[in-house]
Structure formats: structure tokens, C-alpha cells
Amino acid sequence: MNIIFASREEAAELTARYIMLELDTFQVQEHGKRISWCVLDPASVPMTELWCIDDLRQKHGEALYHYQQADWDRCLQALSELRGHWAGQVDSFYTALEHRIHDLQEQELPEHWDGTLLHS
Numbered sequence: 001m002n003i004i005f006a007s008r009e010e011a012a013e014l015t016a017r018y019i020m021l022e023l024d025t026f027q028v029q030e031h032g033k034r035i036s037w038c039v040l041d042p043a044s045v046p047m048t049e050l051w052c053i054d055d056l057r058q059k060h061g062e063a064l065y066h067y068q069q070a071d072w073d074r075c076l077q078a079l080s081e082l083r084g085h086w087a088g089q090v091d092s093f094y095t096a097l098e099h100r101i102h103d104l105q106e107q108e109l110p111e112h113w114d115g116t117l118l119h120s
Helices: 008-014 053-068 072-082 091-104
Strands: 002-005 019-028 032-040 117-119
Touching: 008 019, 008 032, 019 053, 053 072, 053 091, 072 091
Parallel strands: 019 117
Antiparallel strands: 002 032, 019 032
């Protein structure tokens, strides 16, 4: 798995050759919001998953959506369904997100929380 920072438009241009999965959005002072993306070579995904890549990509998007909405239970459910797919290449992100959720469940979130991580 490779990780890049790119706009949605830039990532869309890469989808003809790679599997692009949105990861985290960072608020960087001098650059504004930056989106990180997981870049997977389709050849690195097991043949048995190639037929369901669109479903897996949708489930990944749902997990992020629920995370950004602070819908922890639905996000955790989606993460458990995703773990092990993508040849395990994205499992470290899923595990990190799960740990982050457990920490966030103990906190009071700001009113307009959207999952953006602050980077100074």
C-alpha cells in the first residue's frame, strides 16, 4: 500500500490505473485541508476479490462516512467487515481507525466535528 495526498480530482485521475481509497483528512495550517489516499495496485488484490472491488470500495466509503458522522457502531461494524480484504494491505489503517474511535468515544466532540485531523 502506498499513501499519497491528493485532491478528489487528482485521485479520480488515478482510478484508471489504481484502486484509490480515501483515508484521513488533515487540517494543515498553511495548506488547508489535505486528503490522504491509499493507492493499491489491482494486481496486488487477490483474484477472488476482483469481482467485488466496487462493493469493497463502497463499504470502505461507508466506514469513513460513519466515522465522519461519529456513528461509531456502524463504523466499527463496517471496519470488521473490511478487515482482511485488499490482501490485508489496508488492515493497519482499519486497526488505527478502530483504536481512534475507542479513544474518541471517551471524549466530547466539538459541535461541528467531521473527522478532520489537526496537524500543526
